[in-house]
Amino acid sequence: MVYKKRFDGRKFDELRPITAKAGVIKNAQGSAFFKIGKTAAYAAVYGPRELNPRFMQNPRTGILRVHYNMMPFAGQGGRVRPGPNRRAKEISEVSKLALQQVCDLSACPNSVIDVFIDLPETDAGSRCAGISAASIALADAGVKMKDMVSAVACGFVDDKVCIDLDYNEEAYDHIEGGVEGADVADIPIAMVPSTGEITLLQMDGLCTRDNLLKALDQVQVACKQIKEIQIKAIKEKYNSEEDEE
Amino acid sequence: MSELKVQEKEVVAPGEVLATGMDYIPGKGAYRLGDEIIANEVGLVQLSGRSIKLIPLSGKYIPKKDDTIICKVIDIIMSGWRVDTNSAYSGIIGLRDGSTDFIARGADLSRYHAIDDIIVAKIMNVSSQMLVDLSAVGPGLRKLRGGVLLEVGCKKVPRIIGKQGSMVTLIKNATGCQITVGQNGRVWIKGEPIAQAIAISAVKKIEKEAHRVGLTDTMKIWLEEQTKDLKLDTFDPESSNKKENKNNKGEDIFPGDEE
Numbered sequence: 001m002v003y004k005k006r007f008d009g010r011k012f013d014e015l016r017p018i019t020a021k022a023g024v025i026k027n028a029q030g031s032a033f034f035k036i037g038k039t040a041a042y043a044a045v046y047g048p049r050e051l052n053p054r055f056m057q058n059p060r061t062g063i064l065r066v067h068y069n070m071m072p073f074a075g076q077g078g079r080v081r082p083g084p085n086r087r088a089k090e091i092s093e094v095s096k097l098a099l100q101q102v103c104d105l106s107a108c109p110n111s112v113i114d115v116f117i118d119l120p121e122t123d124a125g126s127r128c129a130g131i132s133a134a135s136i137a138l139a140d141a142g143v144k145m146k147d148m149v150s151a152v153a154c155g156f157v158d159d160k161v162c163i164d165l166d167y168n169e170e171a172y173d174h175i176e177g178g179v180e181g182a183d184v185a186d187i188p189i190a191m192v193p194s195t196g197e198i199t200l201l202q203m204d205g206l207c208t209r210d211n212l213l214k215a216l217d218q219v220q221v222a223c224k225q226i227k228e229i230q231i232k233a234i235k236e237k238y239n240s241e242e243d244e245e
Numbered sequence: 246m247s248e249l250k251v252q253e254k255e256v257v258a259p260g261e262v263l264a265t266g267m268d269y270i271p272g273k274g275a276y277r278l279g280d281e282i283i284a285n286e287v288g289l290v291q292l293s294g295r296s297i298k299l300i301p302l303s304g305k306y307i308p309k310k311d312d313t314i315i316c317k318v319i320d321i322i323m324s325g326w327r328v329d330t331n332s333a334y335s336g337i338i339g340l341r342d343g344s345t346d347f348i349a350r351g352a353d354l355s356r357y358h359a360i361d362d363i364i365v366a367k368i369m370n371v372s373s374q375m376l377v378d379l380s381a382v383g384p385g386l387r388k389l390r391g392g393v394l395l396e397v398g399c400k401k402v403p404r405i406i407g408k409q410g411s412m413v414t415l416i417k418n419a420t421g422c423q424i425t426v427g428q429n430g431r432v433w434i435k436g437e438p439i440a441q442a443i444a445i446s447a448v449k450k451i452e453k454e455a456h457r458v459g460l461t462d463t464m465k466i467w468l469e470e471q472t473k474d475l476k477l478d479t480f481d482p483e484s485s486n487k488k489e490n491k492n493n494k495g496e497d498i499f500p501g502d503e504e
Binding site: 029047062140142235 | 256257258259260261262276278281283285286287301302303304305307332333334335373374375400456
């Protein structure tokens, strides 16, 4: 085990610095900006609005549609490239599943709520930042939600449990300063903090069952911290509206 | 042991714990999870006795029976007019409810309401699948000609109308404009150009400061300031005694507005 100190000097269970703001896009029904370390996400929510094509309508409930997109200049210029590709499509779909668990759209059947997630800069953990931003935006849009969805990645770098990996850690096995062929696993997780329900869990790499359970405990703590920040962002928006001269 | 975690009129976000223990009851906008009462939307806390409810602060308009709304004709069909209601659902004004005039069989319906016409209509019925039935015939319901149409958040409409229409009357009297407020967040204003501009900024100001206490007084001073150079007697005298919108909801939540 060589990885004793994190590249950016954080503790192993420490999140990168987070800034969150609600209501950044005036034309949207709800919107948010969420930045964690060097990964930033904008989310804008439109709707409920009429859903076309009609065959997609669900007469029992409204549906959620998530559009994940990295801006053209985002990313490291490496393997993950911005644009509407298969990866973006998949992340859109899993983000939708992660978010719709908390949303109650039964009051608006046949309609759609569109969530647009755009990332101006990414340094690993983009789907988590996107989900956290989208969750603030949905709340800001007045959507009924039983809780926020908070998302963060956990993982293993050379067998060490880390929370909120950045790109260097994710690529520990093939970057300079890393160890060639070291074990790295990256596990983005979205969680409903109040119940501990997991709404998204993907894994890239290998890990043991015990390690995963250990990591999950730490993720739950981290998600609660993120939830606090999300709620604060919403409150700040509505309170400042109140105080504005 | 029950404990209240929030105060009256506090802004809360979804997932926030409002109270613990079984002594409190979740009202609108809240639910119980085990021992806790949790918010499920963004809103202002309102306590009444043991129940905790939230007054929503944002959200798009959802059609509701008996609301008076400002809608726009988007299509003409065999049985009437299809209108945009500023929500996820379009509505239908049936032939019978379209006009007080007799409509002959096979008549050209665009003679009564053409596409893009703006109509004040009342929602007669909303089905479970959100099919919306409207009527354009009734007191205060009419077609709007000229003027400007603003869109504001529909949750701020009660504030723009004010208690017993106090706020909208205030703007009408100060500027001499005709103003109609729809429950769907559309506000129509018509008047002399300068007065109209003042009325528009007044509405926008109210929207922006919607949850301030004592807003009517602030607006009164602001409007006096803005309109001191206006000569109101040059206006159409009819305009200030137009029908007021009585659909005033949520009035009791803002104690600053007692007049």
